[in-house]
Amino acid sequence: MKDFTYYAPTKIFFGVGEEKKVGSIISSYGYKKIMLHYGGGSIKKTGLYDRVVRSLEAAGIEYVDFGGAEPNPKLSHVRKGAGICRDEGIELVLAVGGGSAIDSAKAISVQAANDEDMWLYAMKKATPKKALKTATILTLSASGSEMSSSCVITNDEREAWLKRGFGSELNRPLFSILNPELTYTLPPYQTACGIVDIMMHTLERYLTKAGESALTDRIAESLLKTVVEAGAKAIECPEDYEARAQLMWAGSLSHNDLTACGRDYFMVSHQIEHELSGMYDYVAHGAGLAVVFPAWCKYAYKYNIPRFCRFAKSVWGIEVDLFDMEKTALRGIEATESFFRSIGMPTRIGELNIPASAYDEMAEKCTNYGERTLPGYIDYGKKEIIEILKLAE
Amino acid sequence: MKDFTYYAPTKIFFGVGEEKKVGSIISSYGYKKIMLHYGGGSIKKTGLYDRVVRSLEAAGIEYVDFGGAEPNPKLSHVRKGAGICRDEGIELVLAVGGGSAIDSAKAISVQAANDEDMWLYAMKKATPKKALKTATILTLSASGSEMSSSCVITNDEREAWLKRGFGSELNRPLFSILNPELTYTLPPYQTACGIVDIMMHTLERYLTKAGESALTDRIAESLLKTVVEAGAKAIECPEDYEARAQLMWAGSLSHNDLTACGRDYFMVSHQIEHELSGMYDYVAHGAGLAVVFPAWCKYAYKYNIPRFCRFAKSVWGIEVDLFDMEKTALRGIEATESFFRSIGMPTRIGELNIPASAYDEMAEKCTNYGERTLPGYIDYGKKEIIEILKLAE
Numbered sequence: 001m002k003d004f005t006y007y008a009p010t011k012i013f014f015g016v017g018e019e020k021k022v023g024s025i026i027s028s029y030g031y032k033k034i035m036l037h038y039g040g041g042s043i044k045k046t047g048l049y050d051r052v053v054r055s056l057e058a059a060g061i062e063y064v065d066f067g068g069a070e071p072n073p074k075l076s077h078v079r080k081g082a083g084i085c086r087d088e089g090i091e092l093v094l095a096v097g098g099g100s101a102i103d104s105a106k107a108i109s110v111q112a113a114n115d116e117d118m119w120l121y122a123m124k125k126a127t128p129k130k131a132l133k134t135a136t137i138l139t140l141s142a143s144g145s146e147m148s149s150s151c152v153i154t155n156d157e158r159e160a161w162l163k164r165g166f167g168s169e170l171n172r173p174l175f176s177i178l179n180p181e182l183t184y185t186l187p188p189y190q191t192a193c194g195i196v197d198i199m200m201h202t203l204e205r206y207l208t209k210a211g212e213s214a215l216t217d218r219i220a221e222s223l224l225k226t227v228v229e230a231g232a233k234a235i236e237c238p239e240d241y242e243a244r245a246q247l248m249w250a251g252s253l254s255h256n257d258l259t260a261c262g263r264d265y266f267m268v269s270h271q272i273e274h275e276l277s278g279m280y281d282y283v284a285h286g287a288g289l290a291v292v293f294p295a296w297c298k299y300a301y302k303y304n305i306p307r308f309c310r311f312a313k314s315v316w317g318i319e320v321d322l323f324d325m326e327k328t329a330l331r332g333i334e335a336t337e338s339f340f341r342s343i344g345m346p347t348r349i350g351e352l353n354i355p356a357s358a359y360d361e362m363a364e365k366c367t368n369y370g371e372r373t374l375p376g377y378i379d380y381g382k383k384e385i386i387e388i389l390k391l392a393e
Numbered sequence: 394m395k396d397f398t399y400y401a402p403t404k405i406f407f408g409v410g411e412e413k414k415v416g417s418i419i420s421s422y423g424y425k426k427i428m429l430h431y432g433g434g435s436i437k438k439t440g441l442y443d444r445v446v447r448s449l450e451a452a453g454i455e456y457v458d459f460g461g462a463e464p465n466p467k468l469s470h471v472r473k474g475a476g477i478c479r480d481e482g483i484e485l486v487l488a489v490g491g492g493s494a495i496d497s498a499k500a501i502s503v504q505a506a507n508d509e510d511m512w513l514y515a516m517k518k519a520t521p522k523k524a525l526k527t528a529t530i531l532t533l534s535a536s537g538s539e540m541s542s543s544c545v546i547t548n549d550e551r552e553a554w555l556k557r558g559f560g561s562e563l564n565r566p567l568f569s570i571l572n573p574e575l576t577y578t579l580p581p582y583q584t585a586c587g588i589v590d591i592m593m594h595t596l597e598r599y600l601t602k603a604g605e606s607a608l609t610d611r612i613a614e615s616l617l618k619t620v621v622e623a624g625a626k627a628i629e630c631p632e633d634y635e636a637r638a639q640l641m642w643a644g645s646l647s648h649n650d651l652t653a654c655g656r657d658y659f660m661v662s663h664q665i666e667h668e669l670s671g672m673y674d675y676v677a678h679g680a681g682l683a684v685v686f687p688a689w690c691k692y693a694y695k696y697n698i699p700r701f702c703r704f705a706k707s708v709w710g711i712e713v714d715l716f717d718m719e720k721t722a723l724r725g726i727e728a729t730e731s732f733f734r735s736i737g738m739p740t741r742i743g744e745l746n747i748p749a750s751a752y753d754e755m756a757e758k759c760t761n762y763g764e765r766t767l768p769g770y771i772d773y774g775k776k777e778i779i780e781i782l783k784l785a786e
Contacts, residue, residue: 001573001638003408008401014654015396180394214623214639215646218615226608245394246607249654253608258651261407261642 001213001262008256010147011175014249016241018177019137022052022094023059025175026135031091033062037081037105038096039069043139046185052096052137064088069097071284072163072277073104074156075119082111082118085132092133092174099143099197099285102136103151106171109134122153122164123368131170137177140186141247142194142286144201144255146176154278162365163278165270178252180244188235191247192343193286195231198247199224200269200289201254207300207307208264209377220259221314223250228315228339235343266376268300269293272385275362276354283352290345291352295392297333299384303377305329349392359389394606394655401649403540404568407642409634411570412530415445415487416452418568419528424484426455430474430498431489432462436532439578445489445530457481462490464677465556465670466497467549468512475504475511478525485526485567492536492590492678495529496544499564502527515546515557516761524563530570533579534640535587535679537594537648539569547671555758556671558660571645573637581628585736586679587644588624592617593662593682594647600693600700601657602770613652614707616643621708621732628736659769661693662686665778668755669747676745683738684745688785690726692777696770698722742785752782 013021026034036052043049056063066081085093085108093112095105109132111118120126136146145151149171154163183191206220227250233243253259273288301308305325312318312332320328337347346352363385366374373379380388406414419427429445436442449456459474478486478501486505488498502525504511513519529539538544542564547556576584599613620643626636646652666681694701698718705711705725713721730740739745756778759767766772773781 001407001635001642003411004405006405006407009404011402012397012399014394014399018396214635215615215619215643218619219612222608222611222615226611229607242394242607245655249394250608262638 001216002210002264004261006257006261007169008147008172008258010173010256012147012178012252013175014178016179016181018179019048019051019182020055022137022177023055023057023061025177026056026061026092026094027059029174031061031133033089033091034064035066035081035085035088035090035093035108036063036096037069037093037101037108038067039098039101040067043096048096048137048139048182063094064090069095069101069104071100072152072154072281073100073107074154075107076156078104078107078111078118078153081108085109085112090132092135094135094137096137096139098138098140099145102134102138102143102145102173103153105134105136106145106151107153107166110168110170118166119155121168122155122166128168128170131168134171134173135175136173137182138248139182140190140194141183141244141251142197144198144251146173146178147252147256148172149257150255152274161278163274165267165274176252178248180241180248183244183248184239186238188238188344190284191234191238192231192345193284194251195227195247195343196286196290196293196340196345198227198251198254200293202259203293204267204270205260205263205265207297207304207311208266209304210262210264213262216259216261216263223254223259224315226250231343266374268374268376268380269296271374272296272362272366272388275366276352278365279358279362280352280354283354287346287352290340290347291349291392292388294333294337294340294347295388297336298391299388300377301329301333302326308332349389356393359386362389394609395603395657397654399650399654400562401540401565401651403566403649405540405571405645406568407571409572409574411572412441412444412575413448415530415570416448416450416454418570419449419454419485419487420452422567424454424526426482426484427457428459428474428478428481428483428486428501429456429489430462430486430494430501431460432491432494433460436489441489441530441532441575456487457483462488462494462497464493465545465547465674466493466500467547468500469549471497471500471504471511471546474501478502478505483525485528487528487530489530489532491531491533492538495527495531495536495538495566496546498527498529499538499544500546500559503561503563511559512548514561515548515559521561521563524561526567527564528567528569530575531641532575533583533587534576534637534644535590537591537644539566539571540645540649541565542650543648545667554671556667558663558667569645571641573634573641576637576641577632579631581631581737583677584627584631585624585738586677588620588640588736589679589683589733589738591620591640591644591647593686595652596686597660597663598653598656598658600690600697600704601659602697603655603657606655609652609654609656616647616652617708619643624736659767661767661769661773662689664767665689665755665759665781668759669745671758672751672755673745673747676747680739680745683733683740684742684785685781687726687730687733687740688781690729691784692781693770694722694726695719701725742782749786752779755782
């Protein structure tokens, strides 16, 4: 087991109707003035917005309404939100939504508390020392942002859009409210994107260089098996509470670092995907991952065939062919791809309408124009990234 | 999945030599004056005490030395420690040791911050609102107290000794340092007691009334399988780092509530055992559990035979006999008992030198002299507790 630090202090309130407690929960922490941050109008249509507002009002919490968080949240919008937080003396940013609203809330909280430009933090050129508090009411099982230390922001203020993850313990939400029923109304495509994202957060901690780490490995496999099982059910029957609940809890545990304890954590597929949905804003992150991950696997499995065999066996129930382990490894990758397809995900880059002519620019951006490589089984530079993109064809 | 709240904010520093950072970690939180709390002299013999003191001094942390925490920590000692904390203006109590030192530190922290008698809290007659901070350097994988919200205290100030658990979010340590090497020198008997305790924290959340909860159930099984595997290795080879590391991390996850998410949590075996080691101070908690748990299983399995079958299959690899599921359930219980014996644990009450004449008093105490029953598959009163004790013969 590798040495590690584990810190997941977000308090979780899980269950039906928990969102109605949000006012009294915020009150219990002593906060009085918050920003209510969300995306489009869907939370108004479903009645969630009204329930939240009623709960805030009943608890005497003053709130400033700031919607408009977009998928792949934008830096310009973050800056606007941060300005409002400063002007209004906001103490906590409450995100109501999925990963985009939550990531946006995290970035707003950091920018509001610091004079430095937060893009410096995203580009790892500086480190913030403080942030406003954030909290969440989750409406989509996917990003794990409701318990994670990370947020992903797209810089829309330069000619070439750049999407970057920004990690800091300051990003951990104070609390998150998880009511699986809030995900009943999601379109199947969005549910499926979430399923892929959840699996990926664990897979990028599981298919890594470190040796076996018994407990963490088993927890990771438990999570993956549960997501595959519950994911298929939720696609088939969107109002299956148990399936929605398993997905939601798995989403949180998948990215709160539990599955990294004692292991490496490399985000090669995530980082490559960020260039896809960063440049092609219509690409959903989960769909991008469903395309990039199998391609990465086909490129990388040869660096750890036994590990890919373990994955094939423990998650997909494939018997290991001890005389041809490579075949088993490949069968596990095929099974993953075929599961993605079964829930309606694309698995080829062409399905995302991304032309081969864009690979070079994506690889350039992904390496910060040659300034970095992506660590993993090997160091992935521009050449390797292009090869992986080609394997996604 | 049942509704739940999950909150495990303790920061974990896991790995070789992490204890040398303790001074700078405390410093990073801004604390300047602490109590250094521990048990007997073993941490002085191993050199751990010196390493801790050097780290504190290097970071300019002032400390008050307060040793003497006993197995089954005593209320009188807690009061003494709390008095010192008040007199000295202590901000944080650092426990260096196993569950006893940590539980004692938690109780001291609570008593020091409150004028009310903390025994009222243990007897659930009042609720504390504040406590000093605690932190731990763990030397024994067992209690899970390093991440848990509970502590167990024995009232030695009344004629009839009473041992009670006291749960509060105030009890969660600020941080815990886990260095598996610190457990190398444990005698096999203590290692084995720890193994049983770790398994029990998960089992009392796993063999409960609620229905299946896919992810939590799988995590629980992952934990149990890992402890059985690593436990046997650590007994055989006390300096097997990987085995010690798996046990240590499993111990923390077993009692930080992760394995309770979406499930019931009943502590029947723990509560009955508290009367054994409460009245017979020489009885180690883990050894008492190794005796009580199989007896409780034999009493209780009939209330949920499928669940006991799942346990038999998933943890012990026993094929389920679909034509005689009761037989499978019983085989799982036998396998547990035989594992306990294989690591040197007693499994019969006679081995603890507890006479049958004591059952009545233990059952009286366990029900607070008829004031309570223990919730579980059924409500366990005095009669049921005595029946379970008889099954342990």
